[in-house]
Amino acid sequence: MRIHTTVRTTALPLLLAGTLLAAGCTKEDDAAPPAPDKPRTVTSVSGCAKGSWTDPADLAPDRAPARCAPRTPAPRPLSKERSLTIATGTLSAEYVAPLQMALEKGEFKKEGLNVDLKVLPTPDALPLLAKGDIDAQWAAPEAAVMNGITSGFDIKWTAGNFSPGPHSKSGLWVRLKKDETAAHVPMAGRTLGTMIGKGSVIAYPMNRALKKHGGGLDEIKFQQLGSADVLTALQNGGTDAAWLLDPVWRKVDGDKKYAFLGGQPRGEPLGGLLFGPNLLKKDPDAGVALLRAYIRTVNTYFAADYKADKAFARELAELLKTDEDVLLSTPSLRMDWEIRAGTTDRLQDAYRAAGVSEGVRVPESKAVDRALYEEAVGHK
Template identity: 75%
Template structure:
């Protein structure tokens, strides 16, 4: 089954908060101020940057030409370890394809993808025991940065296709229509914890239907049990992930109320001190390979290429029919302005945020992917 990034690590939210609470114990100390870096234009990347303030749902993601940005091999080869919660999810595919196709090797990087639960990976990233993490700026990350972790969100991952209905579904009551559904007082089945980025998406959907995070009750369930509970009446609403929502799509008893905001990635690459300050050249090289992989293999409806889809299904160890049951993701390495502000607001309303509100520049670093595509901010 293909799993959305919003669902992969959410069931460990409680453990994440525990890990973040230990931040000061593992504090690596303040990072040395980075020297200004020279940015030069990159061939094929004239459209490799969009205004971060553009929040239009139909915004076209930045794209370089196929094969761009071209490799710039490091003078010294580097081995990098990146932690990810899963290797079976479609949103991880650009990393796996990049490794398989040798895009990272072209940069002089030996990238190893290591499956680690987020609560285990986060302190390792902050201490420099691993180099990067494929995750999201969840509450635990914010709490960890507040506690001294030297971690930044340096690149996005994806936003959903407009045709996707991964998100909040409700079972209609007598007399209700999809437009008149009220979520106040409902019980929601979910494998998602309140400390995840999906809290923001969930809050937006609830607000449009007379509810809020504090006006509903949550029943946390295993991934295989959420749909069953919705269908048998154990809960009257649920957060359904890809491709589970296809089981109720078109059934007049259920209504889709909203999912992840269009055009706004909520996760991606996190760097720790190794690639932020100790070896930013390797950090830029990693992002250059990642961006080139997206530009070469994940443009538009990449699932329309049956040969590529077959190889992708094999790489993700999933059935091709499962992979093609949902629309192609909109792979997007950029980070929108204000996303971390909106996330923190949702965390506070959910009661899972500790410490001061972090300004964006304490959480986000766009300069490395800007350098990779030759953009001067």
């Protein structure tokens, strides 16, 4: 069953404070010492041998994402059915397709999981995840997430989602001035229109693209715009540059008045599944089962250029409730469950440059847990 929920967004600092206050009601003297984590047994998985794991330090843009054989890793049903809730900001975006397809094809059910997808904005879902009111979040380690971890939230990034295909131009576009070329566009002092705030993971590739052209997040002026206004503002001169998502960038691609300056790094997912205490500590078996179903869905339906299969593309468009021609107008995403080394460090550097994060970096060991997806594919 899928749950579509619309809620009022609450200020994150207030939610963080309330959650931490509730957590602090137990007297320190009365609290039992935490039990040591039991070592988990990892065994080899049929169909997930060579190619099912890549070195996290490999940041090559043409790196082949990890893959198992189709329909693997095979289901290993839990002894007792679990009901899990996964929060997601949307059910219609293409990057949510593996979760939607896993529901549609019964992949979660095969693991003994009854999964609900609940639409919640990140600021609302984050405290619920930390408290155990929801089990996982399909989101990204945004500034709010990292700040929450600093504040004591037991949340970790446990699986990646995607990186752009080699022909994607989703990202930073600029309207060229007279005599400017795409090779070098002085960006310092210009305005940038975006529907995505400075605390989003997009701050990292945005900052990287700006620095290549003499700018940076601290040297441009942000204009927060609605999704329907970003392209219009770029075209009518209301903003100098804009971060254009799929499939909006198609509207300016090929027009010599505009230049594409860069997008999300290829081969480096910037989001995916976040787990809270329920799946990290209380029931990691269910966490591995969830990841196994997700990984199996990627291997079976999204292993390569999934839009080349027109019948599948039609099915996917219906599932996402989007127009098939719109879906086919952009390249397939490179679905990727792995997390690259150092991504959370690079994200935090960008948040600091944007002025939405201060203090010491959250170390990767506190923000990322690769052990559960490694167990799901049998990597020791």
